[in-house]
Amino acid sequence: MAKKIKHNLFSDKLPDTTRPKGYSFFNDVWDVVRLIPKGRVSTYGAIAEYLSSRISARMVGWAMNAAHSVEPPIPAQRVVNRNGQLTGRIHFGTATRMEELLNADGVLVENDTIVDFKTLFWNPSTELEE
DNA sequence: GCATTGACGAAGG
DNA sequence: CCCTTCGCCAATG
Numbered sequence: 001m002a003k004k005i006k007h008n009l010f011s012d013k014l015p016d017t018t019r020p021k022g023y024s025f026f027n028d029v030w031d032v033v034r035l036i037p038k039g040r041v042s043t044y045g046a047i048a049e050y051l052s053s054r055i056s057a058r059m060v061g062w063a064m065n066a067a068h069s070v071e072p073p074i075p076a077q078r079v080v081n082r083n084g085q086l087t088g089r090i091h092f093g094t095a096t097r098m099e100e101l102l103n104a105d106g107v108l109v110e111n112d113t114i115v116d117f118k119t120l121f122w123n124p125s126t127e128l129e130e
Numbered sequence: 131g132c133a134t135t136g137a138c139g140a141a142g143g
Numbered sequence: 144c145c146c147t148t149c150g151c152c153a154a155t156g
Contacts, residue, residue: 044138048151056151057138064137081138088137 025055029063030070032124036078039106040122041114043082050124064088077101084117 028051036042044057044064060079067074068091077098081087086109089098099109108115 045140048138054152058136058151059138059153061137062153076137079137082140086137091137 025051025059026063026066029055029060030067030074032128033064033067033074033076033079034072035124035128036075036122038075039120041078041080041084041102041107041117041120042122042124043080045082046121046123046125047079050128061088065091075101075105078105078122080114080117084114084121086112086114 029047032047032050033042044060048055048057048060064074064076064079067076076088077086077092079088086098086102089095089112092098092101099112102109102114107120114120
């Protein structure tokens, strides 16, 4: 797998174990996203808060941007902004792709917003509590 | 190396 | 309640 990482992160599709130490936050984010149960959704901010140290919500967004090229796939459709809006749908190839994936999860979307978002919200800080 | 740009979010006005 | 500002920090020009 893999070629050595030349730059900091963004080594493309490298599996977790091949990344250099100290630059693991993409993988940390991905790990958390993989833990989001089907039918539930989380937010950039909540994930950043859960991984608190040195990660901001923006960086979670960056991690999602890079998530499309990794295996196994990341259920990035389950990450929305704090209002339950599908702000990342632009990055899913087609305009409706993210919504379709959510529908497949059993999650309804209306006007680019998760229906019943408050109930479906999955917060790693409380759900993954030791 | 400085300036701008975000799949963000909180705070202030 | 809407709009702006600011913190966040890697990536890009």
